[in-house]
Amino acid sequence: MSDEVVLQATDVVKTFSSRGKKIGxxxxxxxxxxxxxxxxxxxxxxxxxxxxxxxxxxARCLVQLSPVTSGTVAFEGTTLTGLSRRRLRxxxxxxxxxxxxxxxxxxxxxxxxxxxxxxxxxNHLGSSSEIxxxxxxxxSTVGLDSAxxxxxxxxxxxGQRQRIGIARSLxxxxxxxxxxxxxxxxxxxxQAQVLNLMADLQQExxxxxxxxxxxxxxxxxxxxxxxxxxxxxFVEFGDVGSLYETPLHPYTEALLSxxxxxxxxxxxxxxxxxxTGDVPDPADRPSGCPFHPRCPVATDLCRVEKPELVTIVPxxxxxxxxxxxxxxxxxxxxxx
Amino acid sequence: xxxxxxxxxxxxxxSFATRQGPLRAVDGLSFDVxxxxxxxxxxxxxxxxxxxIxxxxxxxxxxxxxxxxSVLFEGREILGIGDKELQPIRGGSIGMxxxxxxxxxxxxxxxxxxxxxxxxxxxxxxxxAARQRAIELLGQVGIPDPKSxxxxxxxxxxxGMRQRVVxxxxxxxxxxxxxxxxxxxxxDVTTQAQILDLMLKLQDTFDSxxxxxxxxxxxxxxxxxxxxxxxxxxxxEIAPELELVxxxxxxxxxxxxxxVPRLDAKHERLRTIRGNAVxxxxxxxxxxxxxxxxxxxxxxxxxxxxxxxxxxxxxxWLSGEQRVTIRxxxxxxx
Numbered sequence: 001m002s003d004e005v006v007l008q009a010t011d012v013v014k015t016f017s018s019r020g021k022k023i024g025x026x027x028x029x030x031x032x033x034x035x036x037x038x039x040x041x042x043x044x045x046x047x048x049x050x051x052x053x054x055x056x057x058x059a060r061c062l063v064q065l066s067p068v069t070s071g072t073v074a075f076e077g078t079t080l081t082g083l084s085r086r087r088l089r090x091x092x093x094x095x096x097x098x099x100x101x102x103x104x105x106x107x108x109x110x111x112x113x114x115x116x117x118x119x120x121x122x123n124h125l126g127s128s129s130e131i132x133x134x135x136x137x138x139x140s141t142v143g144l145d146s147a148x149x150x151x152x153x154x155x156x157x158x159g160q161r162q163r164i165g166i167a168r169s170l171x172x173x174x175x176x177x178x179x180x181x182x183x184x185x186x187x188x189x190x191q192a193q194v195l196n197l198m199a200d201l202q203q204e205x206x207x208x209x210x211x212x213x214x215x216x217x218x219x220x221x222x223x224x225x226x227x228x229x230x231x232x233x234f235v236e237f238g239d240v241g242s243l244y245e246t247p248l249h250p251y252t253e254a255l256l257s258x259x260x261x262x263x264x265x266x267x268x269x270x271x272x273x274x275x276t277g278d279v280p281d282p283a284d285r286p287s288g289c290p291f292h293p294r295c296p297v298a299t300d301l302c303r304v305e306k307p308e309l310v311t312i313v314p315x316x317x318x319x320x321x322x323x324x325x326x327x328x329x330x331x332x333x334x335x336x
Numbered sequence: 337x338x339x340x341x342x343x344x345x346x347x348x349x350x351s352f353a354t355r356q357g358p359l360r361a362v363d364g365l366s367f368d369v370x371x372x373x374x375x376x377x378x379x380x381x382x383x384x385x386x387x388x389i390x391x392x393x394x395x396x397x398x399x400x401x402x403x404x405x406s407v408l409f410e411g412r413e414i415l416g417i418g419d420k421e422l423q424p425i426r427g428g429s430i431g432m433x434x435x436x437x438x439x440x441x442x443x444x445x446x447x448x449x450x451x452x453x454x455x456x457x458x459x460x461x462x463x464x465a466a467r468q469r470a471i472e473l474l475g476q477v478g479i480p481d482p483k484s485x486x487x488x489x490x491x492x493x494x495x496g497m498r499q500r501v502v503x504x505x506x507x508x509x510x511x512x513x514x515x516x517x518x519x520x521x522x523x524d525v526t527t528q529a530q531i532l533d534l535m536l537k538l539q540d541t542f543d544s545x546x547x548x549x550x551x552x553x554x555x556x557x558x559x560x561x562x563x564x565x566x567x568x569x570x571x572x573e574i575a576p577e578l579e580l581v582x583x584x585x586x587x588x589x590x591x592x593x594x595x596v597p598r599l600d601a602k603h604e605r606l607r608t609i610r611g612n613a614v615x616x617x618x619x620x621x622x623x624x625x626x627x628x629x630x631x632x633x634x635x636x637x638x639x640x641x642x643x644x645x646x647x648x649x650x651x652x653w654l655s656g657e658q659r660v661t662i663r664x665x666x667x668x669x670x
Contacts (some may be wrong), residue, residue, distance in 0.1 A: 050525065050526060050527075160612070187380035187381055187551065188380065188551065188596060189591055189592065189608060189609035191595065192595035192607070192608040193610075195597070196606055199605070214524065215597075216525070216599060217598055217599050220597060220599055221598075244599060256599065258528070258529035259525055259599055260528075260552065260555050261599060261600075262553055262593065262596065263557055264581040264582050267600075272529065276530070278496060279524075
């Protein structure tokens, strides 16, 4: 991993407007509410959050599949937001997506070889025999039999389909791969295979990953740095080991405490913090801190004043008036 | 003398006649559920865990199905009895919680209507009393303001709240046994924690037994007293929960436990189970797991029987010493 920034998002906002309850009114949901982040070359940035927190919308904004409402996204120094489709096209090759559902993301009426070849055909990368050779190579790269290129998606299992989706994302030699819940539809034994494959490919092709998932174990396993999203915002950002051991935000702390774990050692388990209620409607955001209605330690201040994302120690940021584990985080930092 | 088990399943086999030959979705499943016991059935997709449970309750109605074996509930055979006799059991003394709380509820009636219908079906209460009971139940499962919520439609509830409604329905007739099929798979982790917590509390209050079906070893560890691990329709290991996660014996269980990414430590590589799940249409003649097993031997061409000590059994030909050697080598390596 280097310090070179591949992708930079600054204050990205994405709103959706929909019909309100009363005739003629509109309500505006802020799905992504002022997100800034940097992705460095060769790293895996994990983004974790529960359903509806805006992580997929953020992914779509990062790759310009959805236009941002405000804010900027820059790739290798070039600002992408505001570029026309035609001007954007040369950049699109460099960042690719892997989708969650390997059943919905592959066209059932095309052969898998066609599916993997299509990005190369669109970009006129070589003659048809060259593309054919490249498809076969990609198949063996992701651990599939290259004799299978004339088959259709339904002939493959979920894990194999996800490998096909990965092969397609690699076909244009991207710099950055954004994977949106790439393993959540897979059984655990197959999930492990795909995660290992993604790690191997990252090494081999020096890829940078943005890895979006709701599974905290998976995110811990793959990420170098992690951002925790809640209601369209990052509430905490940090290096993976330190964030998991000493979470600063009460939401992160609660999330980590309730993941069901195998009690296969005698180590005492974390005390479970069960937060009540549901995630609020992004069209009706609470005042102050977005987490305050569910937060076990919220005070009057949290109801009025929204905490900014601030750096506590290098590599650890949190948006909370009353961060947890503060002493432990500072002590660990002074040691290094 | 110990109490007789509430549910006793013996050699349950569910076979579908297909054009490609018989498909054994469940093959020789036996287990007991004791009074107030929580039994977890764990396996990956296609392992037959749901089919097994649905077939016991007469809910597998395909014309090409053959179900054999025996299922004793409160000492009485329920396999193969007619709908008329099953009706008071389903939703009465056996409550069901389904995976998807949206499809388990009908969108066109209020949750109160749905609860009242079920209560009156089984308990023959007058309408007003049934409604009172419905409100009570919604309160018990932690729905705020149950008096006004009872007249709302399912779409007005969040996923977690809907699952609470489904749990209220399952509990409405004081069931002896609660069957939960992936009750938290569709939910977020904070909501999952709320629901699992609620199930444990209610189990304590209502003194019922639970069978929980899941693919998540973490959920099993949190909930179950005893675990049945299934692979390709067959039970491969049955053990008390703590025993299973600390001293697993079957190579498939090893694989399942090792493949879970951990919160507490970061390993460079996950250990995986190679290959893909086998199709139940062309199972190998011997052990179903043999094609994916790292420790396969000549003997594996024969189907291994479930064997072992009193409460920990597994279906594998490896000797005790071989397993100890393999596991200590794996642990040293990691």
